Amino acid sequence: MTDSNNKHLLEEEAKAFASSGRINYYDIVIDHGKGAVITDADGNDYIDLLASASSTNTGHAHPKVVKAIQDQAAKLIQYTPAYFANTQEARLAPRLAKLAPMSGPVEVSWGLSGSDANDAIIKFARAYTGRQYLVAFTGAYHGSTYGSMSLSSISMNMSRKMAPLLPGVVKVPFPSPWEREPDESEEHFVDRFFREFMRPFETYLPAEETAVILMEAIQGDGGICKTPPAFMKKVYDFAKAHGILFAVDEINQGMGRTGKWWSIQNFDGIEPDLMSVGKSLASGLPLSAVVGRKEIMESLGAPAHLFTTAGNPVTTAAANATLDVFEEEHLLERSAKLGQKAKAFFEAEKEKFDFIGDVRMYGLDGGIDIIDPATGQGDTNATVKLMYRIFELGAIIISLRGNILRFQPPLVITEAQLDQAFTMIDQAFSELAAGKLTLPAKAAEMGW
Incomplete structure (x- = not known):
């Protein structure tokens, strides 16, 4: 890279910024964005196929969200909701509760990030049930606070050097598609993984002492892969039969990402007891929520789960505007429609190129496996070559699990921009x- 604003800013930042705070991909400094396009400090434009890790589903600097933030900031930036309600927060709480995929009375509690929303699930589940054990799945990313990190299984760097983690957490295998044996039927695959799910309960984990089962209905950082519906139903029925709460993490996959408000709505007959929300709730501003059945949410009293700046006037104003944008611009329908277009593109590419393995697309939410055609195994080097070349051509895309391209553009992306991105990818x-592609100089440092 020639001398540039990007390079200068990164060199200065490196003197003060801890390496634990960033997963490395490209040497750029983002300066501004509009819709589905971001611009770096050197003035280079990129089509954003990441949406800031699915936290800007309404796109960058959406005018309605910007105006809501500006108008509210001119009135009141902060007064802690820990002591007093504010007009924006008081309006948002019932709106979000109404959207919850739960019957009966529903309540919300505010936080600052998806991580603390999952911590809240731990708190409320243990308080309501009087039980200690927590069950989560391998491949899950639930956050970086101690509780949410203890539930996660996506990177060794989330546990290395930090033990002991939260006690009472039990991990069970997630039925990822690449775990399916050749010629294995869906029924056999589901039964095999449900036996693994049941193994702890049959050997050392008392069901009657288990508070909650937490899962991503569609794993995000685990590879954008949907839980087999039959497996989901078996786990859900087991939880209900044993008084175990069933919770879903909707931080990455919620807020319209899959063409529905919540990823759990892609499954019939499943109604969570608790749900964590974050990322795009306020179009990327620091706001999260745990949403749950009222009787569960009333099992704790203040100050068990509150934060000085959580649910503040500016972030909740942004969230109210975000919900308005979703409704007025029909972003759920848009995600579903453009997701079909994206699915057709990647499936056509799979027919052309033997290094493309499984293609998973749920709305504008996709994981594209890059494999070694000779072995069928994931090819990390090829994936790095591809994503770096796509970056050079003018789009931002990253990898998951080393060999999966993550496709999550803002839901406001235009069809013309989508076609432009497809041309680059092709x-x-x-x-x-x-x-013709070679590994970039920093290939070993790129990715999770």
Whole structure:
């Protein structure tokens, strides 16, 4: 890279910024954005296929959200909801409760990030049930606070050097698609993984002492992969039969990402007891919520789960505007429609290129496996070559699990921008197939 604002700013930042705070991909400094386009400090534009880790589903600097933030900031930036309600927060709470995929009275409690929303699930589940054990799945990312980190299983760096983690957490295998044996039927695959799910309960984990089962209905950082519906139903029925709360993490996959408000709505007959929300709730501003059945949410009293700045006037104003944008611009329908377009594109590319394995697309929410055609195994080097070439061509895309391209553009992306991105991706695929791509200099440092 030639001398540039990007380079200068990164060099200065490196003197003061801890390496634990960033997963490395590209040496850029983002300066501004509009819709589905971001611009770096050197003035280079990129089509954003990441949406800031699915936290800007309404796009960058949406005018309605910007105006709501500006108008509210001119009135009142902060007064802690820990002591007094504010007009924006008081309006948002019932709106969010009404959207919850739960019957009966529902309540919310505010936080600052998805991580603390999952901590809240731990608190409320233990308080309501009087039980200690928590069950989560391998491949899950639930956050970086101690509680949410203890529930996660996505990176060794989330546990290395930090033990002991929260006690009472039991991890069970997630039925990821690449765990399915060749020629294995869906029924056999589901039964096999449900036996693994049951193994702790049959050997050392008392069901009657288990408070909650927490899962991502569609794993995000685990590879954008949907839980097999039959497996989900078995786990859900087991929880209900034993008085165990069933909770879903909707931080990455919620807020319209899959073409529905919540990813759990892609499953019939499943109604969570608790749900964590964050990221795009306030179009990327620091606001999260735990949403749950009223009787569960009333099992704790203040100050068991409150924060000085959580639910403050500016972030809740942004969230109210975000919900308005979703309704007025029909972003759920847009995600579903453009998701079908994206699915058709990637499935057509799969027919052209033998290094594309499984293609998973749920609304504008996709995971595309890059494999070694000779072995069928994931090919991390090829994935790094592809994503870096796509970046060079003018789009931001990253990888998951080393060999999965993560496709999560803002839901406001135009069809023209989507087509432009597809042209870049097809060019990168074609160049890889022709042996024209090489690893970037910092390949070993890139990715999770």
